[in-house]
Amino acid sequence: MDGTAVQQIAKLREESLELEVDGIKYASPNLEPILFEPHPEGLKLETLQGLVDLLDEPIDKELENREELLIHVVSYKKVRLYGELAGRKRQRDLYAEVNLSDGFETFPFSRFMVSEEFQIKLRSLLVPTEDQELLLQFTSRLTVTDEVVSGDDGMTQEVSLRRGMSGALKESGSFKPIVSLKPYRTFREIDQPESQLLFRMKAEEGKIPTLALFEADGGKWKIEAVQRVAEYFLERLDGIKVVS
Structure with missing residues (x-):
């Protein structure tokens, strides 16, 4: 050895x-x-x-x-x-x-969606609030023939809708870019925390304007949920x- x-x-x-x-x-x-x-x-x-x-x-x-x-x-x-x-x-x-x-679906933040999909998810994945209803009313007026002309000064988002080939002004107005909404993101037994969210629109010629919400509270809602x-x-x- x-x-x-x-x-x-x-x-x-x-x-x-x-x-x-x-x-x-x-x-x-x-x-x-x-x-x-x-x-x-x-x-x-x-x-x-x-x-x-x-x-x-x-x-x-x-x-x-x-x-x-x-x-x-x-x-x-x-x-x-x-x-x-x-x-x-x-x-x-x-x-x-x-x-x-x-298994619970949550709102797809930071993703642009066509108006119909945006409205469905806005209605089904958020607790009803005043800002939610205003956003639903505004986005429900968008159609495939609309041209969206918008400007944003950080305080309000100016929006004009022009209809069809004639370019006639359909309507105009302003919508605040920051909205207070209550998405379903935590246990359903508690009151869902309210968050500040950034609303944005993006338009392409001949297509329905796409819409998106972006989280804008730095994750504060998580602390409130806990x-x-x-x-x-x-x-x-x-x-x-x-x-x-």
């Missing part, structure tokens, strides 16, 4: 070394403790009400003492229910997780700590 083989055997022995101190086993080479602490697999939920129902009628004894539970609003689309710190590793058990369903989700639980569940 040559020296290389001896070194390999010694290395294998070293890598498999285990020590026990005060009932805890440690394994080489880094002497990490060998711990087996099983944790439950958290329930997967899709609604905030589902988590409320789980806690109002707990099916496991671990959920009966609310003072030991913690609700963490991770984001506008994720909530987690934890237990208290436990075990040698001082970890929290994850009892349940609520995730906003991927706060509203936290308030949802605080109003419905006594004795449970809620953090966001």
Whole structure:
């Protein structure tokens, strides 16, 4: 047996070394403790009400003492229910997780659409508001024969519509480029946060003018959504700590 083989055997022995101190086993080479602490697999939920129902009628004894539970609003689309710190590793058990369903369609911001598609999505994917209705009324007047002439000074968007070959003025007016709307973007059980959105039109000859909305609040709505989700639980569940 040559020296290389001896070194390999010694290395294998070293890598498999285990020590026990005060009932805890440690394994080489880094002497990490060998711990087996099983944790439950958290329930997967899709609604905030589902988590409320789980806690109002707990099916496991671990959920009966609310003072030991913690609700963490991770984001506008994720909530987690934890237990208290436990075990040698001082970890929290994850009892349940609520995730906003991927099946919900959201408004396609930053994409130009023809008037009909824009109106359908504006009507179906936003909470009714005064600005939504004004935007629907304005865009419903656009047709394939319209030529859109617009100007924007940052405060209002001046719009003129000219009809057909004659170029006769159909109508003119102004529409503010920034609108306050409430798109469906977080859990449906809470009041959707209102956002400042930028409305834009783009025209090509012989085609229906295309329309788009651009987010213009720097993502502030996400912070507001998290706060509203936290308030949802605080109003419905006594004795449970809620953090966001």
